[in-house]
Amino acid sequence: MKTEKQYHIWQIPPLAFFSRALYRDVALRWRGVAFGYLLLLLALCWIPGAIRIHRSFAFFVDEEAPLVIEQIPDITIIDGQAFVDLPQPYTIHDPETEEALVVIDTTGTITSLEQTDARGLVTARQVVFKKNAIETRAFSFETISRYTLDQGKIYDWLDIAKTWAAPMLYPLCTLGSFAYRIVQVLLYACIGLLLAILCKGKLPFDALLRMSVVAITPAIIIGTLLDAAAVEVPLAWLWFFLLAMGYLLFGIRAAIGGGDSNFKFESANDPTQPRSP
Numbered sequence: 001m002k003t004e005k006q007y008h009i010w011q012i013p014p015l016a017f018f019s020r021a022l023y024r025d026v027a028l029r030w031r032g033v034a035f036g037y038l039l040l041l042l043a044l045c046w047i048p049g050a051i052r053i054h055r056s057f058a059f060f061v062d063e064e065a066p067l068v069i070e071q072i073p074d075i076t077i078i079d080g081q082a083f084v085d086l087p088q089p090y091t092i093h094d095p096e097t098e099e100a101l102v103v104i105d106t107t108g109t110i111t112s113l114e115q116t117d118a119r120g121l122v123t124a125r126q127v128v129f130k131k132n133a134i135e136t137r138a139f140s141f142e143t144i145s146r147y148t149l150d151q152g153k154i155y156d157w158l159d160i161a162k163t164w165a166a167p168m169l170y171p172l173c174t175l176g177s178f179a180y181r182i183v184q185v186l187l188y189a190c191i192g193l194l195l196a197i198l199c200k201g202k203l204p205f206d207a208l209l210r211m212s213v214v215a216i217t218p219a220i221i222i223g224t225l226l227d228a229a230a231v232e233v234p235l236a237w238l239w240f241f242l243l244a245m246g247y248l249l250f251g252i253r254a255a256i257g258g259g260d261s262n263f264k265f266e267s268a269n270d271p272t273q274p275r276s277p
Helices: 010-014 022-026 035-069 149-198 207-215 217-228 236-258
Strands: 077-079 081-083 090-093 100-104 120-122 126-130 134-140 146-149
Touching: 010 022, 010 035, 010 217, 022 207, 022 236, 035 207, 035 217, 134 146, 149 207, 149 236, 207 217, 207 236, 217 236
Parallel strands: 100 120
Antiparallel strands: 077 081, 077 146, 090 100, 120 126, 126 134
């Protein structure tokens, strides 16, 4: 006969910090692997991050980007060739460091990035940017019949990006962290098998998966609060790992030493157990 669980997912975040009964309940009475709870937790914890991304990008668009955009001249491309109506070579600088960002030269005086310290170069036929210290990327104008790039269009693009950056990045960040956490709890559950043996007990892998999800909950919450407060902790990954391992061991000992000695783990393959409709 199935034993009903005593706790629900909304109780996990606060109780995961201290409750032996929660860990025991998750191990002995819950079913599945608790990935639904994990996704919900991450979705909630990424909300402050999305707000922070929006504010940071909005500050960049409103305060920092205009200092560079105001230096950009109108660039007209006709039949794959760029034209700029000002003396060249023309350099766009970083407003703070005065470092050369982009050189514009459609006259042919400068034809490669090796001739300048700038990160980008606009010639009559292409634009070239440094991807890193050893690699560059080039984009040809040959497929463009007629186009004019001006400051107004750049501001329009940035306004659109400012509006949609956070809504677009939020689900990507949530799903990306979800995939990472799944791999993490799978590894932690494997470690849990060894910890259970050290505790002179044995737990099914799915129970260890559930407990691993609960065990990383404090680290996720603390990490979210630290990020929201803009507090950086040296070697945070190591402290969070040790914290999760401590809670996993705490949960394993609770399940092995504090549970009902007559309790029998349910198995999805056990024909004697009733199946959910």
